[in-house]
Every structure is written in C-alpha cells, then in structure tokens.
Amino acid sequence: MTPARSRRPGAPSRTERGIPEATVARLPVYLRALTALSDSGTATASSEDLATAAGVNSAKLRKDLSYLGSYGTRGVGYDVEYLRYQIAREIGVTQDWSVVIVGIGNLGHALANYSGFGTRGFRIVALLDADPALIGARVGEMVVRDFAELDEIVATEDVAIGVITTPAGPAQEVCDRLVAAGVTSILNFAPVVLSVPAGVDIRKVDLSIELQILAYHEQRKSGEAALTEVPELPVINGLPKVDDLPTKRGVGA
Numbered sequence: 001m002t003p004a005r006s007r008r009p010g011a012p013s014r015t016e017r018g019i020p021e022a023t024v025a026r027l028p029v030y031l032r033a034l035t036a037l038s039d040s041g042t043a044t045a046s047s048e049d050l051a052t053a054a055g056v057n058s059a060k061l062r063k064d065l066s067y068l069g070s071y072g073t074r075g076v077g078y079d080v081e082y083l084r085y086q087i088a089r090e091i092g093v094t095q096d097w098s099v100v101i102v103g104i105g106n107l108g109h110a111l112a113n114y115s116g117f118g119t120r121g122f123r124i125v126a127l128l129d130a131d132p133a134l135i136g137a138r139v140g141e142m143v144v145r146d147f148a149e150l151d152e153i154v155a156t157e158d159v160a161i162g163v164i165t166t167p168a169g170p171a172q173e174v175c176d177r178l179v180a181a182g183v184t185s186i187l188n189f190a191p192v193v194l195s196v197p198a199g200v201d202i203r204k205v206d207l208s209i210e211l212q213i214l215a216y217h218e219q220r221k222s223g224e225a226a227l228t229e230v231p232e233l234p235v236i237n238g239l240p241k242v243d244d245l246p247t248k249r250g251v252g253a
C-alpha cells in the first residue's frame with residue numbers, strides 16, 4: 001500500500017503546514033521567552049536577544065521563525081507583542097483549551113495546584129480519580145470527581161486534552177476511556193507506552209529519561225576531566241603500563 005504522504009529518508013518530519021516537528025517543539029520555548037520579555041516591558045528584541053532568552057542559537061531561531069513568515073526588521077529586530085501573538089496563534093493557545101487530569105495522587109495534586117496553566121491557554125476543568133477515598137476531596141479550588149463522570153464532563157466542557165497521572169497499570173485503560181469519550185490529545189506521565197488510534201495525539205513526559213540524559217552528559221564531563229588530568233605514568237619498556245592508563249572513571253579500571 002502506498003503511504004498517503006512520503007518523506008525523503010532523513011528529511012525532518014513536518015506538520016500539515018510544512019513546519020518541521022523540531023521547530024514546533026521549540027515554539028512554546030520562544031513563546032515563554034517572549035512572554036518574559038513582554039512582562040519586562042521590552043517592545044522589540046533582536047534575534048540574538050531572543051535566542052539567548054530561549055537558550056538556542058540565533059541562526060536556528062531565525063530559521064524557525066521564517067516558517068511562520070516572521071523575519072523581523074533589519075536593524076530593529078522582532079516586535080515582541082506581534083511575534084508573541086503569531087506564535088500563540090500557530091500553537092493554538094490564543095484560545096483556551098479544556099483539560100482533565102486523571103489520577104489525583106502526588107503528581108496529579110502537584111499539577112492541579114500549578115497556577116501557570118491558566119495564563120498559557122489551558123483551563124483545568126476536572127480532576128478525576130477512581131479512589132472513593134479521594135472523590136469529593138478539595139484540591140485548591142477544585143473538587144476531585146469520579147472518573148465514571150468522564151463522558152459527561154468531556155461532552156459538557158468540550159475537553160480536548162487529557163492528562164494521565166495514574167500508575168502504569170491502569171494507564172492504557174484510562175487512555176482508552178479518554179479516547180472513547182472524545183478526547184483527542186493525551187499527555188501521559190505514566191511510565192508506559194500507550195497506544196492510541198489515528199487522529200489522537202499523544203505525548204509522554206518522563207523525568208527519569210531526562211535525568212538519564214543528564215547523567216550521560218555528566219559521565220562524559222567527568223570522563224573528559226579524568227582524561228585531561230593525565231597523571232605521570234610508570235613506563236615499562238618505553239610504554240605506559242596498561243593498568244595505569246586513565247579510564248573514564250580515573251586511573252585503572
């Protein structure tokens with residue numbers, strides 16, 4: 001069967017609008033940087049200023065923004081408010097999205113208590129759990145509701161996004177129930193790969209993986225440090241003794 005859309009091998013994957021997925025992933029970072037600049041009263045920003053605020057290099061930032069048709073003004077830079085609006089419109093956060101959180105344990109509580117979603121275009125409309133001991137409990141200004149009410153909540157609140165913060169075991173079933181209720185985007189915190197039908201977007205957040213990536217870089221940094229501090233090596237027949245050669249963990253294995 002011929003795929004609907006073919007992609008050159010090695011070419012970056014792109015959205016329907018032809019924007020590379022990697023660029024889409026950086027747009028929220030630019031939006032956050034622009035919001036900070038706007039809050040501090042900055043009206044225009046050069047690509048270098050904006051790139052520094054977003055933690056990327058300025059060539060990449062200019063290329064990313066060119067996909068939105070935004071090129072800035074030579075010698076002036078980017079209009080902070082306008083670019084903020086353009087990016088928010090592209091991401092789709094100029095409108096409010098209704099979100100439900102399923103699994104109101106440690107992580108669910110932390111997310112429910114986070115006040116930053118509201119200002120970024122997300123409205124948490126329900127906190128759901130299956131534990132009768134939790135149903136009816138107050139979390140901030142909301143009350144935990146029974147997961148069994150999901151269908152009704154999704155229909156009345158026009159919920160687009162479901163956040164899963166249950167243990168791994170029930171996560172697939174929770175995901176299936178969300179999809180069946182009409183939720184088309186899922187953010188999964190449970191440490192399990194979930195399957196969803198075509199047309200449903202799923203993203204996974206895994207702090208352990210992020211920590212492991214940092215651990216990898218830490219290990220390389222300490223390895224490089226050990227290798228740059230080459231100690232005096234005992235020499236046998238003109239060559240250093242193998243056991244005394246520096247390794248990633250220091251001298252000797």
Ligand SMILES: NC(=O)c1ccc[n+]([C@@H]2O[C@H](COP(=O)([O-])OP(=O)(O)OC[C@H]3O[C@@H](n4cnc5c(N)ncnc54)[C@H](O)[C@@H]3O)[C@@H](O)[C@H]2O)c1
Binds near residue numbers: 108191
């Ligand atoms: N992604 C990350 O970076 C990250 C970080 C920490 C925790 N986690 C994961 O997040 C999840 C939650 O962690 P936690 O510490 O908050 O756990 P927790 O046990 O405190 O909370 C889980 C909640 O889910 C509810 N629940 C269980 N089955 C359910 C179902 N079928 N329907 C509705 N609710 C249900 C439980 O009643 C409980 O309140 C776990 O899967 C954990 O591994 C992920």
